[in-house]
Amino acid sequence: MDILGKIQLHREEERRLAWEGTFGEYLEILKERPYVAQSAHSRVYNMIKDAGIEEVNGTKKYNFFNNQIFGLEDSIERLVEEYFHPAAKRLDVRKRILLLMGPVSGGKSTIVTMLKRGLEDYSKTEAGAVYAIKGCPMHEDPLHLIPHHLRDDFYREFGIRIEGNLSPLNTMRLEKEYGNCIEDVIVERIFFSEDKRTGIGTFSPSDPKSQDIADLTGSIDFSTIAEFGSESDPRAYRFDGELNKANRGMMEFQEMLKCDEKFLWHLLSLTQEGNFKAGRFALISADELIVAHTNESEYRSFIANKKNEALHSRIIVMGVPYNLRVSEEERIYEKMIKESDMSHVHIAPHALRVAAIFSVLTRLMDSKKQGMDLIKKMRLYDGEIVEGYNHIDLEDLQKEFADEGMSGIDPRYVINRISSAIIRKEITSINALDVLRSMKDGLDHHASITKEDKERFINFISLARKEYDEIAKKEVQKAFVYSYEESAKTLMDNYLDNVEAYCNKNKLRDPLTGEEMSPDEKLMRSIEEQIGISENAKKAFREEILIRISAYARKGKKFDYNSHERLREAIQKKLFADLKDVVKITTSSKTPDEAQLKKVNEVIARLVDEHGYNTTSANELLKYVGSLLNR
Numbered sequence: 001m002d003i004l005g006k007i008q009l010h011r012e013e014e015r016r017l018a019w020e021g022t023f024g025e026y027l028e029i030l031k032e033r034p035y036v037a038q039s040a041h042s043r044v045y046n047m048i049k050d051a052g053i054e055e056v057n058g059t060k061k062y063n064f065f066n067n068q069i070f071g072l073e074d075s076i077e078r079l080v081e082e083y084f085h086p087a088a089k090r091l092d093v094r095k096r097i098l099l100l101m102g103p104v105s106g107g108k109s110t111i112v113t114m115l116k117r118g119l120e121d122y123s124k125t126e127a128g129a130v131y132a133i134k135g136c137p138m139h140e141d142p143l144h145l146i147p148h149h150l151r152d153d154f155y156r157e158f159g160i161r162i163e164g165n166l167s168p169l170n171t172m173r174l175e176k177e178y179g180n181c182i183e184d185v186i187v188e189r190i191f192f193s194e195d196k197r198t199g200i201g202t203f204s205p206s207d208p209k210s211q212d213i214a215d216l217t218g219s220i221d222f223s224t225i226a227e228f229g230s231e232s233d234p235r236a237y238r239f240d241g242e243l244n245k246a247n248r249g250m251m252e253f254q255e256m257l258k259c260d261e262k263f264l265w266h267l268l269s270l271t272q273e274g275n276f277k278a279g280r281f282a283l284i285s286a287d288e289l290i291v292a293h294t295n296e297s298e299y300r301s302f303i304a305n306k307k308n309e310a311l312h313s314r315i316i317v318m319g320v321p322y323n324l325r326v327s328e329e330e331r332i333y334e335k336m337i338k339e340s341d342m343s344h345v346h347i348a349p350h351a352l353r354v355a356a357i358f359s360v361l362t363r364l365m366d367s368k369k370q371g372m373d374l375i376k377k378m379r380l381y382d383g384e385i386v387e388g389y390n391h392i393d394l395e396d397l398q399k400e401f402a403d404e405g406m407s408g409i410d411p412r413y414v415i416n417r418i419s420s421a422i423i424r425k426e427i428t429s430i431n432a433l434d435v436l437r438s439m440k441d442g443l444d445h446h447a448s449i450t451k452e453d454k455e456r457f458i459n460f461i462s463l464a465r466k467e468y469d470e471i472a473k474k475e476v477q478k479a480f481v482y483s484y485e486e487s488a489k490t491l492m493d494n495y496l497d498n499v500e501a502y503c504n505k506n507k508l509r510d511p512l513t514g515e516e517m518s519p520d521e522k523l524m525r526s527i528e529e530q531i532g533i534s535e536n537a538k539k540a541f542r543e544e545i546l547i548r549i550s551a552y553a554r555k556g557k558k559f560d561y562n563s564h565e566r567l568r569e570a571i572q573k574k575l576f577a578d579l580k581d582v583v584k585i586t587t588s589s590k591t592p593d594e595a596q597l598k599k600v601n602e603v604i605a606r607l608v609d610e611h612g613y614n615t616t617s618a619n620e621l622l623k624y625v626g627s628l629l630n631r
């Protein structure tokens with residue numbers, strides 16, 4: 001469908017979802033779907049739950065966060081199970097501010113943004129529907145219209161508990177516009193939208209001197225005071241602060257602890273009583289999730305200050321450390337690159353992996369466990385098998401340091417370095433070595449790295465480089481092996497000729513000189529040894545093969561490379577062993593002969609077709625591995 005078609009469809013969808021009716025009619029809706037009256041926290045929790053929960057090895061995986069957040073399963077599980085879930089059940093945590101605390105670029109804002117975008121979408125679904133008093137700038141919950149003395153009766157009839165008082169503005173409107181007839185008040189379905197400032201707000205601290213509390217709680221509208229006669233007429237007040245607008249949904253409080261204290265005090269009553277003060281009015285009830293974020297050092301200095309005790313006790317802190325798994329880190333980079341303007345650039349295989357190895361190493365802490373080192377720890381964390389250790393060791397490691405992952409290299413640094421390497425190289429292809437080099441160069445300009453850290457990090461770059469060397473060598477050998485299907489056949493034919501001569505006690509004829517020669521014992525043994533055939537067993541093995549060949553011949557079948565499994569294994573292994581030398585010669589010869597050139601081109605073609613390289617990065621790989629093997 002073209003874009004205009006989609007726009008039209010979208011408009012029709014909006015029209016379909018819209019609803020407006022009297023409060024009386026709203027109560028009919030509640031009879032059938034009481035959940036639409038759920039609290040903001042409950043809605044957030046259900047949104048996450050409805051996206052699906054899987055349990056993998058005892059850790060819950062929330063599909064809601066799947067495509068954007070990687071490697072933070074434990075933090076997310078805590079967040080959902082220790083905050084959203086109990087908050088949804090109206091437990092006290094609901095009234096507290098959720099504070100995500102973690103290192104820079106560790107995914108805090110991403111989590112909050114996902115919640116916001118998620119709520120916008122969820123409010124368009126049946127399960128996430130939200131209704132509000134029409135014309136109210138705070139989208140007030142229609143149930144606030146029910147007077148306190150009738151709320152127990154209401155609970156008995158509807159099974160819904162009502163919290164909060166009707167706001168000053170709607171109290172006045174009820175009287176003036178509806179003549180106190182609650183059942184006539186117009187209710188509408190609302191759809192959360194940050195752009196339209198419905199149910200989603202963001203507060204970010206600016207200069208403390210110029211920042212106005214009105215940004216949070218709204219302000220007097222001087223243009224209308226004359227009309228309404230007094231500052232305390234709620235109609236002369238603009239309820240358009242972020243706390244107002246976020247009612248029923250959520251407010252993000254960016255970098256909360258950078259904020260001036262007087263702003264934080266406002267939150268105190270909100271978190272204690274679920275209401276806040278605006279202008280000269282009675283307290284205003286608010287039903288919203290408040291998510292703030294901060295880094296560790298600001299948090300430490302915040303709690304060190306005695307004056308903050310009261311507020312501190314109203315905050316639930318959730319750690320959001322860096323991801324510590326290499327494979328997940330790679331996915332983070334892939335995602336960030338896809339979202340950037342570098343997506344056209346060819347990134348050679350393993351380039352991101354090597355960067356991820358480096359970053360994760362900078363985040364890990366040295367374990368006291370016997371024989372453990374950072375590389376092993378890194379592998380265990382990533383779910384690899386490391387000899388001598390099991391899942392119990394892994395759990396021990398994970399418990400050893402409470403604040404592991406709170407420091408180190410952040411994903412944004414890596415992406416910035418990759419992009420600067422691309423710019424410098426001026427081509428549209430970048431490999432693992434380019435990335436490592438750029439990471440290293442960048443350390444000089446990294447603002448928050450101490451001299452000691454820098455030394456440590458440079459050491460990690462060498463470790464990452466060593467990891468890459470192994471990966472690169474294996475990759476090239478693999479690419480060579482398949483081009484050796486031919487060689488495998490030749491080697492096997494050669495072996496069989498010798499075996500035949502050996503068993504029949506014949507001589508072989510040299511194909512070039514025509515001279516007679518004895519069977520090549522050295523060649524035969526070098527193959528047989530690959531599968532552990534001893535000197536004593538060699539005769540039986542060779543005879544068995546001859547018998548197999550003649551059995552094949554009798555049936556008119558051709559004995560080939562795949563006809564004898566153990567022989568095939570022996571040949572493959574022998575090829576691998578020889579390969580090292582071949583790769584060495586082929587890749588390092590400055591003036592390759594025709595055969596070598598052909599081979600190199602074959603290998604490059606294979607790297608491109610089957611392993612994700614382009615010709616530039618494949619050539620670079622071969623050159624590098626050649627130099628490694630000749631060291």
Ligand SMILES: Nc1ncnc2c1ncn2[C@@H]1O[C@H](COP(=O)(O)OP(=O)(O)O)[C@@H](O)[C@H]1O
Nearest residue numbers: 068069070104105106107108109110323332411
């Ligand atoms: N664990 C993670 N999973 C997915 N993306 C991540 C993760 N950690 C960081 N990022 C990415 O790094 C960038 C910075 O993250 P951000 O959410 O702004 O961090 P913070 O708010 O903690 O400083 C974003 O592009 C984000 O997507």
Ligand SMILES: [Mg+2]
Nearest residue numbers: 105108109110
């Ligand atoms: Mg952020």
